[in-house]
Amino acid sequence: MAAAPPVLIAIAIATAFAAAAAAVLHGQGRAKSLRARMALVVSPYARVSHLADTGRQRARVAMPLAGLARRAGAVFAYDPIRSDVYPLRWWLVLPAALLTAWALAALFSNLLGPVVYGLVPACWIILSRAFFRACEQRRSQALYMQFPDALAMIVRSVRVGIPVTEGIAIVARESLPPTNVEFQRLASQISIGVPLVDAMREMALRNRLPEYRFFATSLALQSQTGGGLSEALENLADVIRKRLALRMRAHALAAEAKTSIGILAALPFVAGAGLAVLNPDYLAVLFTERSGQRVLSLALLSLGSGLLVMRGMIRRSVS
Numbered sequence: 001m002a003a004a005p006p007v008l009i010a011i012a013i014a015t016a017f018a019a020a021a022a023a024v025l026h027g028q029g030r031a032k033s034l035r036a037r038m039a040l041v042v043s044p045y046a047r048v049s050h051l052a053d054t055g056r057q058r059a060r061v062a063m064p065l066a067g068l069a070r071r072a073g074a075v076f077a078y079d080p081i082r083s084d085v086y087p088l089r090w091w092l093v094l095p096a097a098l099l100t101a102w103a104l105a106a107l108f109s110n111l112l113g114p115v116v117y118g119l120v121p122a123c124w125i126i127l128s129r130a131f132f133r134a135c136e137q138r139r140s141q142a143l144y145m146q147f148p149d150a151l152a153m154i155v156r157s158v159r160v161g162i163p164v165t166e167g168i169a170i171v172a173r174e175s176l177p178p179t180n181v182e183f184q185r186l187a188s189q190i191s192i193g194v195p196l197v198d199a200m201r202e203m204a205l206r207n208r209l210p211e212y213r214f215f216a217t218s219l220a221l222q223s224q225t226g227g228g229l230s231e232a233l234e235n236l237a238d239v240i241r242k243r244l245a246l247r248m249r250a251h252a253l254a255a256e257a258k259t260s261i262g263i264l265a266a267l268p269f270v271a272g273a274g275l276a277v278l279n280p281d282y283l284a285v286l287f288t289e290r291s292g293q294r295v296l297s298l299a300l301l302s303l304g305s306g307l308l309v310m311r312g313m314i315r316r317s318v319s
Contacts, residue, residue, distance in 0.1 A: 073090075075125060076090075076094065076125060076128040076129055076132065077128065077129035077132040077133050078090055078128070078132050079132075079136075081206070082136070082206070084181075085135055085136055085139050086132060086135045087135065093128060093131055093132070094124075094128055097124050097127040097128045097131065098120075098124050100123075100127055101120045101121075101123035101124040101127060102120060104123060105117050105119065105120050105123070107297055107300065108297050108300075108301065110290060110293040110294050110296075110297050111293075111294050111297035111298055111301070139178055140207070140208070140209060142177075142178055142179075143178060143179055143182070143207060143209060143212075144209060144211065144240070144244075145244060146175060146176060146178075146179040147179065147209075147211055147212075147215075147237075147240055148237040148238075148240045148241045148244070149175065150171045150175050150179050150183065151215070151233050151234070151236060151237035151240075152234075152237055153167060153170055153171050153174065153175070154167040154168065154170075154171060154233060155230045155233050155234050155237070157170055158229055158230045158233075159230050164196070164219070164229065165187070165190050165196065168183055168186055168187050168190065169183075169187045171183045172184040172186070172187045182203060182206075182207065185203070186199050186200070186203050189202070196219060196223070197216070197219065197220050197223060200215065200216035200219055200220070201216055203216070204216045211236070211240055214236055215233070215236065218232045218233060218236065247318065250317070250318040251318055253318075254314050254317060254318050257310070257314055258314065261307065261310050261311070261314075264306075265303065265307055268299070268303060
């Protein structure tokens with residue numbers, strides 16, 4: 001059998017390369033078009049770092065000093081738009097945090113000297129931010145754990161022929177707080193004429209939960225492209241339940257470490273209480289003499305540092 005001429009081999013190789021390049025370019029074009037279409041639908045629900053959402057715009061109109069309040073609140077991790085999230089008012093939290101910072105400075109001044117009072121503002125900000133962020137995380141955790149049940153209510157409503165808006169109203173009536181509060185606000189906005197997509201976008205931005213953004217995106221896609229809404233919401237609820245189960249398992253595995261932390265933290269105080277009962281004069285040295293105060297300050301600093309390190313390790317392992 002005669003060998004093919006080199007020209008024909010070169011033509012065949014060039015044709016194959018051209019076909020492969022055309023296929024790759026066609027696939028890239030379709031992928032780019034799909035990404036552009038998805039970005040057009042999803043971009044309103046993406047995470048934003050600027051203050052352009054609807055609630056903040058209303059706050060700017062309602063409060064003349066909204067800009068100053070937002071900047072001051074950002075320092076202390078306080079959001080005036082979400083004031084209902086915090087169990088205590090800011091004018092109670094900030095003075096309490098300042099007094100705690102001064103008390104800590106007075107305690108550790110025996111160990112580090114008067115220079116420690118210069119750290120009072122930083123300690124004040126850290127304590128305030130820790131309180132406000134803890135409140136937000138606790139509420140977000142409650143919303144996250146209740147969200148699968150809320151989605152299940154909406155799915156059941158849609159499957160029996162009830163509109164989505166009525167399903168949202170059912171969730172607002174039947175669910176537990178804080179989910180019912182959010183869906184009551186959503187149902188109120190829909191009832192006064194706000195489009196469902198816009199109301200969902202505002203709720204997703206207000207709560208800062210990825211699952212709420214997924215919910216809003218699903219409704220937006222269904223309203224623009226059609227498709228089975230109940231299947232999409234049911235899959236989302238199933239994914240959230242699996243993630244919750246995995247998180248609960250991680251917390252269960254970390255329960256032993258948490259118990260150990262509690263025992264180690266309580267042991268010095270229990271031993272100190274026992275010494276105070278058996279030999280008060282022996283323990284009084286830690287409070288009456290300067291050397292004893294330094295030892296006490298160093299012990300509390302070491303204990304607090306160890307607890308923070310162990311807490312951080314556990315949170316990182318179960319996150």
